[in-house]
Structures are given as C-alpha cells and as structure tokens.
Amino acid sequence: xxxxxxxxxxxxxxxxxxxxxxxxxxxxxxxxxxxxxxxxxxxxxxxxxxxxxxxxxxxxxxxxxxxxxxxxxxxxxxxxxxxxxxxxxxxxxxxxxxxxxxxxxxxxxxxxxxxxxxxxxxxxxxxxxxxxxxxxxxxxxxxxxxxxxxxxxxxxxxxxxxxxxxxxxxxxxxxxxxxxxxxxxxxxxxxxxxxxxxxxxxxxxxxxxxxxxxxxxxxxxxxxxxxxxxxxxxxxxxxxxxxxxxxxxxxxxxxxxxxxxxxxxxxxxxxxxxxxxxxxxxxxxxxxxxxxxxxxxxxxxxxxxxxxxxxxxxxxxxxxxxxxxxxxxxxxxxxxxxxxxxxxxxxxxxxxxxxxxxxxxxxxxxxxxxxxxxxxxxxxxxxxxxxxxxxxxxxxxxxxxxxxxxxxxxxxxxxxxxxxxxxxxxxxxxxxxxxxxxxxxxxxxxxxxxxxxxxxxxxxxxxxxxxxxxxxxxxxxxxxxxxxxxxxxxxxxxxxxxxxxxxxxxxxxxxxxxxxxxxxxxxxxxxxxxxxxxxxxxxxxxxxxxxxxxxxxxxxxxxxxxxxxxxxxxxxxxxxxxxxxxxxxxxxxxxxxxxxxxxxxxxxxxxxxxxxxxxxxxxxxxxxxxxxxxxxxxxxxxxxxxxxxxxxxxxxxxxxxxxxxxxxxxxxxxxxxxxxxxxxxxxxxxxxxxxxxxxxxxxxxxxxxxxxxxxxxxxxxxxxxxxxxxxxxxxxxxxxxxxxxxxxxxx
Numbered sequence: 001x002x003x004x005x006x007x008x009x010x011x012x013x014x015x016x017x018x019x020x021x022x023x024x025x026x027x028x029x030x031x032x033x034x035x036x037x038x039x040x041x042x043x044x045x046x047x048x049x050x051x052x053x054x055x056x057x058x059x060x061x062x063x064x065x066x067x068x069x070x071x072x073x074x075x076x077x078x079x080x081x082x083x084x085x086x087x088x089x090x091x092x093x094x095x096x097x098x099x100x101x102x103x104x105x106x107x108x109x110x111x112x113x114x115x116x117x118x119x120x121x122x123x124x125x126x127x128x129x130x131x132x133x134x135x136x137x138x139x140x141x142x143x144x145x146x147x148x149x150x151x152x153x154x155x156x157x158x159x160x161x162x163x164x165x166x167x168x169x170x171x172x173x174x175x176x177x178x179x180x181x182x183x184x185x186x187x188x189x190x191x192x193x194x195x196x197x198x199x200x201x202x203x204x205x206x207x208x209x210x211x212x213x214x215x216x217x218x219x220x221x222x223x224x225x226x227x228x229x230x231x232x233x234x235x236x237x238x239x240x241x242x243x244x245x246x247x248x249x250x251x252x253x254x255x256x257x258x259x260x261x262x263x264x265x266x267x268x269x270x271x272x273x274x275x276x277x278x279x280x281x282x283x284x285x286x287x288x289x290x291x292x293x294x295x296x297x298x299x300x301x302x303x304x305x306x307x308x309x310x311x312x313x314x315x316x317x318x319x320x321x322x323x324x325x326x327x328x329x330x331x332x333x334x335x336x337x338x339x340x341x342x343x344x345x346x347x348x349x350x351x352x353x354x355x356x357x358x359x360x361x362x363x364x365x366x367x368x369x370x371x372x373x374x375x376x377x378x379x380x381x382x383x384x385x386x387x388x389x390x391x392x393x394x395x396x397x398x399x400x401x402x403x404x405x406x407x408x409x410x411x412x413x414x415x416x417x418x419x420x421x422x423x424x425x426x427x428x429x430x431x432x433x434x435x436x437x438x439x440x441x442x443x444x445x446x447x448x449x450x451x452x453x454x455x456x457x458x459x460x461x462x463x464x465x466x467x468x469x470x471x472x473x474x475x476x477x478x479x480x481x482x483x484x485x486x487x488x489x490x491x492x493x494x495x496x497x498x499x500x501x502x503x504x505x506x507x508x509x510x511x512x513x514x515x516x517x518x519x520x521x522x523x524x525x526x527x528x529x530x531x532x533x534x535x536x537x538x539x540x541x542x543x544x545x546x547x548x549x550x551x552x553x554x555x556x557x558x559x560x561x562x563x564x565x566x567x568x569x570x571x572x573x574x575x576x577x578x579x580x581x582x583x584x585x586x587x588x589x590x591x592x593x594x595x596x597x598x599x600x601x602x603x604x605x606x607x608x609x610x611x612x613x614x615x616x617x618x619x620x621x622x623x624x625x626x627x628x629x630x631x632x633x634x635x636x637x638x639x640x641x642x643x644x645x646x647x648x649x650x651x652x653x654x655x656x657x658x659x660x661x662x663x664x665x666x667x668x669x670x671x672x673x674x675x676x677x678x679x680x681x682x683x684x685x686x687x688x689x690x691x692x693x694x695x696x697x698x699x700x701x702x703x704x705x706x707x708x709x710x711x712x713x714x715x716x717x718x719x720x721x722x723x724x725x726x727x728x729x730x731x732x733x734x735x736x737x738x739x740x741x742x743x744x745x746x747x
Contacts, residue, residue: 035075
C-alpha cells in the first residue's frame with residue numbers, strides 16, 4: 001500500500017522491478033471492504049450482496065493472488081455480524097410508543113439523545129432552537145417507510161444512523177412542542193457563537209453549515225425570489241459544500257501544515273500534530289457523520305504515513321480501509337446517501353490526475369486539476385443523485401469552479417472565528433464578504449434549469465457501472481477511446497429504449513397524507529389532478545412530496561394541472577408544482593374573485609408567473625390522447641352553491657372498457673347528479689367522509705374497486721358508514737393511509 005520515500009528530499013520513488021508491491025497491485029483492504037459490503041447487503045436480504053462478494057473474489061483472482069479471496073469471506077462475516085448485532089439492539093422506547101410523553105435530553109440539531117433510557121429520538125417538526133438541552137413533549141410513533149416514489153424513507157434512514165457504539169433511533173416524537181431550551185455550552189457552544197459573531201443571519205447560517213454541518217438554520221433561510229438557500233445550493237450542484245467532508249479536512253490540515261512548515265517544524269510535528277488533532281475535531285466538535293468520518297480516517301492515515309516517512313499511500317487501499325472502519329462500527333451507513341456520495345466522489349477523484357493529463361497542456365495545471373476533479377466527482381455521484389433527488393444540476397461545473405476559491409478561504413477563516421468564540425467578529429469582518437459572494441454564486445446558478453430524472457432500476461445502475469468501467473479503462477490506458485465511447489452510448493441507449501417501447505399507462509394516487517393528488521399519464525397526456533396541502537402547517541407538500549414523486553416517476557412536464565376546488569388539502573401544493581415543472585394548462589372549476597381565497601390566489605399567481613393559461617372547466621369539456629379520454633362531469637355550467645365542495649371538479653377517465661371517476665370533494669347529492677356511469681374504479685370523494693360516496697352513487701356506478709385518498713386525521717375519515725356502504729356494494733377498498741402511493745395500471 002506504500003511506495004518508497006526519501007525523508008531527506010521528500011522524493012517519492014516507485015518500488016524496484018520485481019518487488020512484491022509491483023507483482024500484487026491490489027491492496028488487501030479492497031477485497032475486505034467488498035466482502036463487508038456484501039455481508040451487510042446479504043443480512044438486509046438484498047441480492048446485490050452476492051455481486052459485491054463476486055467482485056471481490058474476481059479482483060483477487062485477476063490480481064494473481066487468490067489467497068486475497070479469503071479476505072472477502074472474512075469481510076462478509078464481519079459485515080453480516082456487525083449488521084446482525086445492530087439489528088438486535090433493543091428498542092428502549094418501545095413501551096411508550098403511541099403515548100403522549102415529555103422527554104428531556106441533548107438536542108444536536110438532528111436527534112434528541114436521552115440519558116435514561118439510553119436512546120435517541122427524532123423530532124417532527126424539527127425545533128427551531130439550536131443545539132442544546134431540550135425538554136419537549138409530543139406523541140411517540142414508529143417512523144414511516146417510503147410512501148411515494150422519490151419520497152423520504154424515514155424508517156430506513158433512522159436505522160442507518162445508529163451503530164455498535166451509538167444507539168439507533170427507532171422512534172419519532174411528532175407534534176414536538178419545546179417546553180424548555182438551554183443553548184449548548186462547552187466547546188461546540190463556544191465555537192458556534194464565534195461562527196455567527198457580527199454576521200447577518202444568512203451568512204451566519206451558511207458558516208454554521210460549512211463548519212459544523214448543521215443545516216437547520218440555512219434550511220429556514222430564503223432568497224428574495226422566494227426559493228430557499230438550501231434548494232439553491234442543490235440546484236447549483238453545491239450541496240456538498242454544506243456537508244462536512246474531505247474538503248474541510250484538507251483545507252484545515254493543509255493550512256495547519258503550511259503554518260507549521262513556515263515555523264520550521266520537524267516532520268514529526270508538522271504532520272503528527274494535525275493527525276493528533278483530527279480525532280479531537282471529529283469527536284468533540286463536528287460529530288461522526290459518514291463523509292467527515294471517512295475524510296478524517298483517510299486524512300489521518302496519510303498524515304501518519306508522511307510523519308514516519310513512508311511516502312504516499314495507495315489511495316484506493318486507504319479508501320477501502322476507511323470504508324472497513326466505518327462499516328464495522330456503523331454497518332447501515334452503507335444505505336446512507338452521505339456515505340454513498342462521499343465514497344463515490346473520492347473514487348472519482350482518484351482518476352482526476354489521469355484526466356488532467358489528457359487536457360490541453362497549454363492550460364494551467366491548477367485549472368486542469370480543478371476541472372478534472374469537478375467533472376469526475378460529478379460523474380461518479382451522478383446515478384445516486386439522479387435516483388435520490390430526481391434532478392441533476394446543469395451548471396455544477398462553473399458553479400464549483402467559482403465556489404472553490406471562496407471555500408478555500410472561508411473554511412480556515414471560519415474555523416479561526418469559531419475558536420475565538422464571542423470574539424469571532426475580529427475575523428468575521430473578512431468572512432462576511434466571502435460568505436456573501438458564495439451565497440451569490442448559489443443564488444445565481446441555483447436559478448438555472450435542472451435536468452429532471454426518474455428513479456433508476458437495477459438495469460440502470462448496471463448500465464451506468466459498465467459505462468463507468470469503460471471510462472475508467474480509457475483513463476487508465478487499457479481501453480481505446482472509441483471503444484469506451486461506444487460502450488457508454490450503448491449503455492445509455494439500453495436504458496432509454498424500454499421507456500420508449502413501453503411508455504407508462506397508469507393512474508397514480510400519490511400518498512400526500514390527508515389530501516388529494518392524482519397523476520394520469522398515458523402516451524400523449526400527462527395530467528395532475530390536485531397537489532395536496534397541509535392545513536395548519538408550513539410544510540410545502542408540493543415541493544416536499546409531489547414534485548419529488550413526479551421527478552422519480554420520470555415526469556418532466558405536465559400537459560394539464562387540475563385544481564378541483566379551493567380547499568387547502570387539494571390545491572396548496574400546486575403552487576410549487578407550477579413553479580417546478582413546465583405546465584401546459586391549468587384547469588379550475590370555479591374561479592373566485594381575487595382576495596376571496598388566498599390558497600387559490602397563490603395557485604393562480606404561480607400560473608401567472610409561469611405564463612400558464614387558466615381555463616374554467618365545465619361539464620362536457622374533454623381531452624383525448626389515443627384511446628384515452630378525460631371528460632369533465634362537474635361543475636355543470638353554473639355555480640351550484642357557495643360551498644367549495646359543491647363546485648368541485650369531477651372527471652371521468654376512459655380507456656377502452658376501463659372507466660374511472662375522480663370526484664374531488666363532491667358531497668351527496670351532487671355526486672349522484674354527475675352521471676359518472678358504470679365504473680371500474682371509483683375514487684371516493686372527500687377522503688371517505690360520511691357526506692359522500694352515498695348509496696345512490698354506488699348503485700349507479702357499481703365499481704369493483706374504490707380508492708380512498710386519506711391520511712392521519714382527526715375527522716374520522718374514512719368513516720365506518722362509508723366503508724360499510726362500499727362493502728355492501730361488493731367493492732374492494734384501497735387506502736393510501738394503509739398502502740401508501742397506489743399505482744393503477746391502465747389496460
């Protein structure tokens with residue numbers, strides 16, 4: 001894993017010909033790491049684990065050292081055992097699940113850590129107060145899994161946040177109400193005060209994210225245009241700047257090494273002191289997260305090698321060794337998006353020197369290295385970002401090139417300000433303009449368009465891996481450029497072709513909680529009926545749930561968006577949808593006068609901003625796409641009453657012998673007057689309210705299936721009376737609160 005190094009001259013010498021290092025080029029930690037990955041995945045019941053074990057074995061054989069394959073087996077045992085031990089950890093909060101409780105513990109911005117019992121609990125919504133001692137009350141519940149395409153799998157994420165030395169959070173305190181808060185003291189409290197001393201709120205929130213990885217404050221900051229600072233960083237391809245990683249470790253240790261070198265320190269101090277301080281930085285200041293833990297382990301190994309004069313370590317071997325250490329203690333970090341992006345980015349960076357050599361030699365070397373590192377890090381993380389977030393930044397390269405020098409100054413300056421505590425203002429006069437410049441970069445590039453992407457299937461990941469292998473082979477000089485390009489294009493074509501040969505034909509009933517959002521997509525027509533909403537909450541369902549789901553499903557534009565009526569739980573989310581995707585037309589059942597309904601006004605304002613035509617829908621209006629037709633059944637051509645529900649848009653979807661009716665919130669008797677006809681599928685009106693889905697409607701429509709869009713609520717939806725009426729009609733009930741998102745294929 002090392003090469004020769006002359007401690008006097010600093011020259012790195014390759015091993016002599018015929019030496020063992022030349023004969024066996026694969027570091028022993030690589031098959032061990034692949035074995036651990038395979039063992040963890042197999043424990044989780046994922047067949048990908050077998051591929052990881054096979055890859056480790058093949059690499060050992062190809063390296064002409066088959067005995068290394070024994071390390072694959074050892075790694076599999078360690079990974080499986082570590083995951084098994086974590087899974088057996090008892091849930092100490094289980095006796096209180098479902099109860100109203102008051103908890104006292106330390107809030108770190110992510111979890112509430114309790115002393116008795118020794119457990120960690122997630123809070124929803126997250127308190128606006130910063131880290132410190134909290135007394136908080138609410139109801140303790142089990143976390144939910146992924147309920148919409150592209151949605152957040154809270155249960156899986158919580159499972160990944162524990163380890164052999166840290167309790168795994170297994171419960172969530174909902175409607176968390178803070179009763180008492182004492183700001184954090186000690187080193188972290190001192191450091192945090194220094195970061196914000198003398199700074200306006202937005203730069204202060206940015207520096208807290210950059211130096212401590214705490215993004216709670218920056219998540220509440222918005223630019224004047226209305227979009228959040230956090231979203232701007234993501235859309236600009238700069239989200240990694242707010243996640244502690246190797247960049248922080250490299251800049252801080254590099255600055256310290258430069259200062260010690262200027263003072264004439266010997267190598268044992270020049271490299272040993274930064275190596276000794278890294279664990280202090282990790283454990284006492286920033287905390288163990290996947291990306292920073294990986295960076296500290298790799299940085300510490302490199303510094304120790306330099307300290308003892310062993311030269312440059314094998315980069316791939318160090319990456320694998322860091323993965324082994326992380327996964328041994330935190331096995332389910334393997335499923336954490338931060339862990340995946342951190343290691344993928346580093347693997348991409350390992351080839352940046354090779355790519356820089358292929359760029360024009362007349363370009364400055366620093367520019368060639370910066371371009372190579374940015375491009376390869378983005379390419380290496382591309383499939384995970386596309387799959388997880390449903391969109392890819394298009395301006396990441398120029399944004400990162402502008403942000404890099406700003407970060408090179410901000411990270412060490414901010415660290416000094418933090419060390420000064422309340423006196424951090426002595427340094428923050430220089431931090432303020434740099435932070436403002438970085439925010440300007442994010443704001444400017446964050447307003448650029450992004451490329452939307454759908455969820456990747458197993459075939460997509462395999463195709464990308466093959467294309468990446470071909471590209472890496474070209475950079476290493478083992479594959480001709482033409483062959484690598486052909487392989488990449490072939491893989492892209494193979495992933496693009498199935499969607500063109502078999503385009504989706506389905507109704508998708510999105511789980512948006514107590515609300516409605518239905519997607520119809522067939523060749524030639526993509527229609528969203530309602531976009532959910534959150535009554536009495538500042539959570540943006542459109543931005544946080546509906547848009548990610550649409551992107552995960554591969555929806556890049558909407559031909560029609562329908563606002564059935566002005567209720568918050570149906571149309572509030574449409575404002576973000578209209579701003580987030582191209583929309584051909586907005587249909588509204590009852591246009592009110594401006595000022596009569598603020599929620600509908602917001603939707604119409606968003607349509608006006610994006611120049612989306614607005615159409616007031618009436619019975620008989622129709623749109624067709626091949627054999628599929630969508631017909632308006634209601635409103636009848638006049639305002640039925642002053643109640644929004646009475647004027648709700650009702651639609652019938654027909655595709656051959658398949659017929660479905662979507663009735664919004666229409667009550668009885670209006671629902672029985674729409675003339676829905678014989679139905680295959682009925683979407684029950686008003687979430688199963690006792691005032692809808694009456695016997696007359698069920699007799700007229702005789703549906704075989706009834707879909708109820710409903711979430712956790714205090715209204716008693718769906719009522720027992722409605723469920724009994726549906727059962728008496730002989731129809732099967734499908735509920736989004738029980739099943740999550742329901743995808744209904746069309747013939």
